[in-house]
Structure formats: C-alpha cells, structure tokens
Amino acid sequence: MESTPGSPDVPPSSPPPGDSPADDYDRVAEAAAAVVIKRYSTSFGLATRLLAEPVRTHVRNVYAMVRVADEVVDAPRPDGTRASQARVLDTLEADVRAAMQTGHSANLVVHAFGRTARTCGIERSLVDPFFASMRTDLFRVEHDEESFARYVYGSAEVVGLMCLRAFVADQPGADAAYERLAPGAQRLGAAFQKVNFLRDLAADDGQLGRHYFPGLDPARLDDRTRDLLLADIEADLAVAAQAIRELPSGCRNAVALAHGLFAELCARLHATPAEQIRRERVRVPGPAKARVVARTLVRGAR
Secondary structure, eight states, rough: OOOOOOOOSOOSSSSOOOOOOHHHHHHHHHHHHHHHHHOHHHHHHHTTTTSSHHHHHHHHHHHHHHHHHHHHSSSOOOOOOOOHHHHEEEEEEEEHHHHHSOOOSSHHHHHHHHHHHHHHHHHHHHHHHHHHHHHHHOOBBBOOOHHHHHHHHIIIHHHHEEEEHHHHHTTHHHHHHHHHHHHHHHHHHHHHHHHHHHHHHHHHHTSSOOOOSTTOOOOOOOOHHHHHOOOHHHHHHHHHHHHHTTTHHHHHHHHHHHHHHHHHHOOOOOOOOOHTTSSSOOOOOOOHHHHHHHHHHHHOOO
C-alpha cells in the first residue's frame, strides 16, 4: 500500500512472511538508502515523499549513492589526504560498477543503487561522468567555461537523467519518453546545482577553497553578478517546468515540488544582498516550504 506524505520514511525492518534472505537484504539496503536522504536533504527528501512506489524507492536509492560519493570528497576524515579520499572514491566507483553488473554488493547503499540501475536501465554512460565530476572536486578548485559545463553535467545533469530513468521505467515506450524528456531533466539538474553553488558560495570558498562559477571571485560577488547568475538558473527552471507537465502522473507532483522549492530559493537569493551571500548560506525556512508544498498539491489536484 502506498504511504502518505506523513508516513515514516524508512521501510519496515521486518520482512513479510515468506520472503527469502535475499529479499530481506534488499529491504535492509533500501532502508539504508532512505536513512541517507532523510539525514542529508530536507527539501529533496520532502519531495520524494510525493512519489508513488516503486519510483520513490528507486529515486532514494539513486540519491543515496550520489550523496555518499559527494560526502567522500566534501567531508574528509580529520587525518585524511586528497590521495586517501581518491582511493575511497575509486573503491566506491568500482563497487558501483560491479553492483550494476551483478545486482549485489556488501555496501548496502551501493546494493540498493545497483538493483535500481538494473531495474530502471541506468547505464555506465550516466554513472561514469558522475564519478569523473566527483574526482574533479578533489584536484580542481577553479573552473573555466568548458570545465564548468563538464562538471555540472557530471555532478547534476546525469543525476536528473538517472531519476528520469526511474520515472519512465514502467511506462509504455519508456525509451522514447526518456529521450523526449531528457533535456528538461538535464536543465532541472543543472538549475539545482547552480542554485546550490550560489547559496553555498561562502562555504565552498571558505571551507573547501573551491570557486565553481568561471571568472568569479566569491569575495567580489556584487548584486549585478548575482542577478546574472540567477537569470541563467531561472532559464533552466523555465525549460524544466515545460517537461514536468509531461511526466507520468505518479511523479509529477514530486518533481514540481522540488522545482518549486528551488524557485523559492532563487527568489530569496534575489532578495538577499550579494554582500550577505558572500558571508552566509541562504535558506528557505520551514513555513515557506510548507506554503510551497500546499501550492504544489493544490495545483496537482486541479
């Protein structure tokens, strides 16, 4: 039975009678993936609760894998080095590749992703660019236009494409639907990533020493540059909005909610002086998120 938005995020730990040990392991892996999204993403976690099953589980499995990889490069151990982070990332990538072939892994999050990849048709052509972008974060701190486009594609656009594979997997003509909707999925992923770059400008510069936007010194961000960056992001969101209308009904509200939450963040960044963005992270407070949820549900019910 499909849960409601207020139901628990983590699947039940006790398997139904008659399930095999393998089924039980699959459920534990999916529960592990659900814990990752619950811990690391309020907005994305909220949106996934509007997805119908089995898409909800598949999207959580995708998110968990990419989030673990992201944390490998963004949350190093106190006594770690770039070389040790690279080795951990290499091991994770090898585990993911193997799980995509076999459907099995001793790493619970990787196991969950491997099963989703095999079920939904997520191929290496999407996974390999993702790990290439993660590896870039270990050794590159500034970008030019070419490397920025390549990084955004690998770190975000392919994640949108992985989720799109899950959205259309059970639809008639899944491959044709995927090809038709892929540009919108890419633009949505790119918008999400670029919004994060702008709102996390202070942390990326001060804590990680990274400058993502080509030619931009974070310490010199002004209101005009902020508005130019947001105009580019809003163009991505506008293209994505057209594609959302064509998504299967079981995922349309969830993606519309994610879109709405990031559009709200864009509006708040517009209203925030550049000098403040240079110093602190801009957030969407809980009451504002609740309003976006209500607005999305009302529109979806029409």
